[in-house]
Amino acid sequence: MRLKEGSFLWYLYLDKTYCLLSVRNVKALMxxxxxxxxxxxxxxxxxxxxxxxxxVTDLKKREINLVFDMLDWNAVGEIGFEQFYxxxxxxxAHQNHLxxxxxxxxxxxxxxxxxxxxxxxxxxxxxxxxxxxxxxQKQELKxxxxxxxxxxxxxxxxxxxxLYTIVRINKLQKRKEKTENAEREKKSLLIKKMSHQVHxx
Amino acid sequence: xxxxxxxxxxKPSDRHGSDKESKESLYSDIRDLWTTATLSQSExxxxxxxxxxxxxxxxRSISHTRGWYGQGRRSLDEGDKASRKLxxxxxxxxxxxxEDTASEIKAEKSSSTSSLDIAKHxxxxxxxxxxxxxxxxxxxxxxxxxxLEVLTEALWSYRLxxxxxxxxxxxxxxxxxxxxxxxxxxxxxxxxxTLGSGRPEPAQCHDRSPNPSLxxxx
Numbered sequence: 001m002r003l004k005e006g007s008f009l010w011y012l013y014l015d016k017t018y019c020l021l022s023v024r025n026v027k028a029l030m031x032x033x034x035x036x037x038x039x040x041x042x043x044x045x046x047x048x049x050x051x052x053x054x055x056v057t058d059l060k061k062r063e064i065n066l067v068f069d070m071l072d073w074n075a076v077g078e079i080g081f082e083q084f085y086x087x088x089x090x091x092x093a094h095q096n097h098l099x100x101x102x103x104x105x106x107x108x109x110x111x112x113x114x115x116x117x118x119x120x121x122x123x124x125x126x127x128x129x130x131x132x133x134x135x136x137q138k139q140e141l142k143x144x145x146x147x148x149x150x151x152x153x154x155x156x157x158x159x160x161x162x163l164y165t166i167v168r169i170n171k172l173q174k175r176k177e178k179t180e181n182a183e184r185e186k187k188s189l190l191i192k193k194m195s196h197q198v199h200x201x
Numbered sequence: 202x203x204x205x206x207x208x209x210x211x212k213p214s215d216r217h218g219s220d221k222e223s224k225e226s227l228y229s230d231i232r233d234l235w236t237t238a239t240l241s242q243s244e245x246x247x248x249x250x251x252x253x254x255x256x257x258x259x260x261r262s263i264s265h266t267r268g269w270y271g272q273g274r275r276s277l278d279e280g281d282k283a284s285r286k287l288x289x290x291x292x293x294x295x296x297x298x299x300e301d302t303a304s305e306i307k308a309e310k311s312s313s314t315s316s317l318d319i320a321k322h323x324x325x326x327x328x329x330x331x332x333x334x335x336x337x338x339x340x341x342x343x344x345x346x347x348x349l350e351v352l353t354e355a356l357w358s359y360r361l362x363x364x365x366x367x368x369x370x371x372x373x374x375x376x377x378x379x380x381x382x383x384x385x386x387x388x389x390x391x392x393x394x395t396l397g398s399g400r401p402e403p404a405q406c407h408d409r410s411p412n413p414s415l416x417x418x419x
Contacts, residue, residue, distance in 0.1 A: 035348035
């Protein structure tokens with residue numbers, strides 16, 4: 001899932017700590033939303049939503065419809081600005097490789113989106129439908145339910161989901177630290193080599 | 202478990218291509234600026250003229266600032282108009298239900314002027330860095346063009362789905378026409394202003410030609 005280069009959303013970005021838009025960006029986004037709000041109801045219907053997402057991303061029709069169903073949490077057939085904002089944050093998090101951080105920071109919101117039945121639990125089938133939004137591989141999803149389904153009911157409650165996001169962000173940080181350490185070591189070795197050469201000459 | 206602050210280093214190739222490394226470092230700098238900047242609502246509602254010394258009281262730009270953008274004379278004025286329009290639209294939403302909030306904001310504004318002076322540098326830098334390196338100007342034009350493309354495609358779906366004579370289809374069609382008129386009026390005024398002042402026209406005006414895909418066929 002990629003944002004179309006040069007589109008309006010492509011120019012926005014999330015704060016990398018809190019994974020939210022700046023107020024200025026939100027204001028611009030609000031203006032953009034109102035431009036698309038043709039019928040003056042502060043909402044986008046499914047047709048407008050489809051064409052918007054089709055225009056700015058490379059998502060397929062089936063995926064766009066799934067996203068609409070997920071965001072239409074009141075089942076009114078329309079998307080308000082609040083849902084639109086969440087969608088934009090998810091798109092930008094995916095675009096900027098901040099999925100882990102976004103899920104960690106906004107675990108309650110993401111859990112609420114994936115809890116399609118409203119029974120405070122996420123089934124593997126539902127998570128499978130939406131894993132493309134959060135860049136989760138198939139095997140990773142299987143491992144997730146294997147490792148974090150502590151209650152053994154083959155579904156994730158919020159605590160289990162939150163634990164998963166914590167572990168995932170922890171792994172990410174460790175990976176980054178490893179890479180940074182490796183780079184630092186390389187640099188120090190290079191400096192040592194150069195200083196040896198200088199002394200030798 | 203609290204998250205340790207860590208740097209998220211985005212590989213340029215993962216984002217916009219390997220030839221944009223310098224922009225990537227600017228992106229991360231801007232994000233750091235925004236994270237550290239503490240902007241209150243009153244500060245955001247402060248007109249640009251108060252934040253940046255290059256504007257006069259009405260928010261009109263002074264000519265030497267146009268060099269900031271390096272792209273025609275519209276950009277800064279349009280950026281001002283865009284930001285004022287955004288503030289207006291957001292303030293309209295506030296006023297709709299909560300009249301006290303407006304008076305509270307005014308009171309906050311006056312008391313926060315001194316704090317604005319002190320904190321001016323950090324958000325000021327972040328704002329102008331963002332203006333120069335992230336959001337394109339004129340922003341409104343980009344948004345309107347894109348919205349127009351999306352809505353024109355939607356119009357086809359409306360016609361196929363519910364027919365040309367349906368109220369919603371006609372509403373959408375009228376909206377698109379209104380948007381196009383507003384856009385062409387803006388262009389006309391800009392060109393008139395440009396020709397009148399004797400300045401060279403910006404490159405984008407020359408390049409603009411009616412996009413056939415945006416013209417709905419009758």
